[in-house]
Amino acid sequence: MSQELIHLAENLLVASGMVAVTVLVHFWGFILLTYLMQRSGKRLRPHENRMGQAALILLVVFGIFGLHTVEIWLYASLYLVLGEMHLLEEALYFSTVTFASLGFGDIVLSPRWRLLSAIEAANGVILFAWSTTFLLGVNSRLRLLEHDWLERK
Numbered sequence: 001m002s003q004e005l006i007h008l009a010e011n012l013l014v015a016s017g018m019v020a021v022t023v024l025v026h027f028w029g030f031i032l033l034t035y036l037m038q039r040s041g042k043r044l045r046p047h048e049n050r051m052g053q054a055a056l057i058l059l060v061v062f063g064i065f066g067l068h069t070v071e072i073w074l075y076a077s078l079y080l081v082l083g084e085m086h087l088l089e090e091a092l093y094f095s096t097v098t099f100a101s102l103g104f105g106d107i108v109l110s111p112r113w114r115l116l117s118a119i120e121a122a123n124g125v126i127l128f129a130w131s132t133t134f135l136l137g138v139n140s141r142l143r144l145l146e147h148d149w150l151e152r153k
Contacts, residue, residue: 007112015119018078022071026127029067030134033060037138053142060138064131071127072099075120084109099124 037056075098076091085091085107094107094117101121109117 008115011113011115011119014078014082015116015123018075018116019119019123021074022123022127025070025074026067026130029063029070033063033134036063056142057135057139060135064135068099068124068127068131071124072096075099078116079109079113082113084113095120100128101125 036059040056040059072092072095076085076088076095079085079091079095080088085094090107094109097104097107098117098120101124103121108114
């Protein structure tokens, strides 16, 4: 087997593992957020006041941001372990730009691991879409941000 095929297999294996880990982090994070919303929802009575609804939406937004931060740190740590980056800041910057699919290109991986960064970008797009769907679902259940909220009564 050629060296190129071995590197491709390594990329796909490592990337698949990272996708699995980040999807599980996201899944269990959403389970935790749902649990926290249920617990705090009873105390805040979100259906009785707008501040309770706003607090729940903020909990979800900050929770989602936290999940994405953990996932970005996981990829950044991997880049350090693989020796692709030598500074934590550089690894975090690259991982954040890649995960968010911005891809500035000012920092790039070596040809050996560049497929990994492409899969990180695809992983980030899917997890951002899942987060958006989750947030929209919470928002629609609370019905806080409907247009009639701004109308005078």
